[in-house]
Amino acid sequence: MRLDKFLKVSRIIKRRTVAKEACDGGRVSLNGRVAKAGAEVREGDILEIRFGSRLGRYGVNRIQEVVRKDQAAEMYRVIQEDEETLGERNR
DSSP states (O other), X not given: OBHHHHHHHTTSSSXXXXXXXXXXXXXXXXXXXXXXXXOBOOTTOEEEEEETTEEEEEEEXXXXXXXXXXXXXXXXXXXXXXXXXXXHHTO
């Protein structure tokens, strides 16, 4: 599944256009590498998303094309969600 679609279907990011912009802006990493919106996501992958001072790391549990809102959180696991500055991260 495309990265931008996974972010939207799993509801990590609410809208696909916002997910695409985040990917194309270099704010999303897939397995430690900056990823574009069309990158292929597979089970077991690790996503890292940076929005301003917020950093989120998520593990992909499963891939589904269609999922109900109450089951979307089962598609991923939260590894880390922090409010930090990028300067602190690079130390």
